[in-house]
Amino acid sequence: VIAKPQLRSFWKNIAVWKRFIDDVFGVWTGSERQFHLFVKTLNQITKPYGIQFGDFLFGKGVNNLDMNIYLNEANRIEYQLFKKELWVPDCFCKPRASTLIIF
Numbered sequence: 001v002i003a004k005p006q007l008r009s010f011w012k013n014i015a016v017w018k019r020f021i022d023d024v025f026g027v028w029t030g031s032e033r034q035f036h037l038f039v040k041t042l043n044q045i046t047k048p049y050g051i052q053f054g055d056f057l058f059g060k061g062v063n064n065l066d067m068n069i070y071l072n073e074a075n076r077i078e079y080q081l082f083k084k085e086l087w088v089p090d091c092f093c094k095p096r097a098s099t100l101i102i103f
Contacts, residue, residue: 004045010038025064
């Protein structure tokens, strides 16, 4: 998709573009306005395939998959493991002789 002619003018603003299954991680160096135009163009291209991009965060860090990825004071990318909060219902904590739980 990035090779489409409509997106070539945006290439200079993409410092990092990594994909894992249905997640994309990127680092954008352009303005927020340019980014929204890029996403709008990207969504126009991918709409026929049922793919839409959304839920973007602007800032110095993001939780992606099981990592917290952030820019340090020198604007270098660093990461650390990220643990999601886990909710465990009471039934998992109490042993029951006849209960089979599949998850």
